[in-house]
Amino acid sequence: MRAVGSGLELHSTLDRICETAADLIGARYAALGVVAEDGQGLVDFVYHGVDEATARRIGRHPDGRQGLLGALIHDPVPVRLTELADDPRSCGLPAHHPPMRGFLGVPVRVQGEIFGNLYLTEKHGGEPFDDQDLDMVRVLATEAGIAIGNARLYEAARQRERWIDGSVAVTTALLSGGDADDALQVVAEQARRLSGSAAGVVLLPADDGGLEVVAVASDRTPRLLGAVIPSDSEIVAELLDGQVVFVEDAATDRRMLTEYATGFGPTLLLPLLSDGRVMGTLVMPRARGERPFSRAERTLAVQFASQAALALVMAEAQRDRERLAVYEDRDRIARDLHDLVIQRLFATGIMLESAQRGSVVPTVRDGIGKAVEELDVTIQEIRTAIFALQQGPAEVPSGLRTRVLREISMAAVPLGFKPSHRVVGPVDTVVGELSGKNLIAALRETLSNAFRHASASRIDVVVDATVTLADGRPGVRLSVADDGVGIPEGGRRSGLKNLERRAESLGGASWHGPGLGEDGGGTTVVWQVPH
8 A cells, every 4th residue: 555655646656556456466467447538448558567578569558448348447346257268248369468367357446436447367376366356456446546546636736837837938928029920839839748749730810711820839840831721611610719629530530621630639629719809729639549638638728728819919919019109100200201301312412413513623523413313312212211111011012022122121221221132033923822921921030130130231132933942843032141240159040940940831941151241241041932
C-alpha cells in the first residue's frame, strides 16, 4: 500500500500498481487498462512483465472493444480463470504474445466510478490463482483507486496551471503591440503545446465568407498557411455560428473537406468567440491513433479559446486606437505639407526663376535652372506623399503593380525618403491573388523592418514576375535591398522567420544577404513564390 501510494505522477502510479500487484501474488504478467470516459473501450494500457522487444512484435495495445477485456468493461466484477482460452468471452491472443493460462481480473474504482481493470496472469509455478490472491488484489485495487484519485487531482491541477500560463503568454503576445502574425503564431504554438496535439492552427474569417489559415504550428509544416476553407463546409457553418466541434477521426470524417485532414485523428475545433462575435477559429488535431480529448481537456481548451478571443478583441481595439491616431497625424502632416511646405517651395521657385532671368552669367543661369527643376520634382513627390497619406484603407487599388507602389509611397513617410523601385514583367496578369496578397504582406514586412532596424538612407525594391524557381516553375521574386546597419549577430529575427514561413507555405523560399552599402553593408531580403 505504501509503494502504491507514493508519488503523484499518474502514469508512474499505474506502473507501480502493476509491479506491486505482480510481486504481491507472484504473477508473471500484470496490466492495468484505463476505461474511456464513454465506457467504450480502453484509452490507456499499462503493463508489467513483457519486455519492450516482445511488445513491439505484438503491435498495438488491446482496445478493450471485444473479448474478455471488453466484457470486464461492461460487467466490472472480479473474474478468476484457470484456463484463459476456455472462457467463451476470450478471443485469443495476438501473434508473438507470450502464452497465458491463469487469469485474475479486478475492477479499480476511483471515487465510486470505474477507472479501469487490473489484470494478472501466469502465477509462478503454474498454480491457479486462489481466494487469498483474489482478496489481496481486491484490497490492492481499493488502495490503487485512492492513489489514482490523488494522482488525477494533482495532474488536473498541473494541467490547469499550464493552460493558465499559456493564456497569459497569448494575452501578452497579442497586446504587446508587435507584429500581428507573430502574435497569432504564439496562439497556434501554445494551443498545440498545451493540448498535446500534432498541430495548432488559427483561422480568421475570409473575404468570401469561409475561413483562412493565418498561423500554423506543426513539425510537418504542411502548405496550409493561406489556405481557405470554403463557406459551404458544414463545419465552417457550425464554427461561424459559435459552436464547438469535435471530430473523432479527421481522416475519415466526411465533413473535413481539405486534403490536409488525412494525417490527423481526434480533432478539436473551437470558435474564438467574444460577446457573441466569432473572431476566428482554433484547431487542435492529434495524430491518427492518438487518444481522444477528455472532458477536462475540452473544458480547458474552450476556456483558453475564450481568453484568446478576448485578447484578440482587446488587441483589435488597441490597433484601432493606434490607427486612428496615425490617421489623425497623417491628416495633419498632409495639411502642413500642402499649406506650408509646397507653398514655400513654390515661392522659392518663383524667386529663383526671377533671379535666373536677371543673371547674365551662363553658368549661374544653368545652375539656377537645375535648382528650379529639382524643386519641381520635389513638389511632385510631396504631392504624391500627400495623396498616399489621404488614402483610406478602403481605397486599396486592385492591381499588384499599384499596390506595390502604394506600399512604397506609404513607407516613404516614416522613412523620410522614397525607396526606388523597379517592376519587371506583367505582374498584374500572371501573379495570382494569393501570391500577390502574400507578396504585398512580405513587402510591408521588409519595409517596416528597414524603418525600425536598418537606419538606411537608401532602399531599392524590385518585383520580378519573369523568374524561374529552382524546381522549374515560373514565379515572382521580391527583392528589398538597403544600405543600413545590417542584421546583427544574435539579433531578433522573428520578421525574417515569418517571411520564410509565409513563402514556404506557398511552395517558395526566402533568404537574406549583403546589402547596398560599402563592402556589402546593409541587407538584401529576397522572397519568391510560384505565380
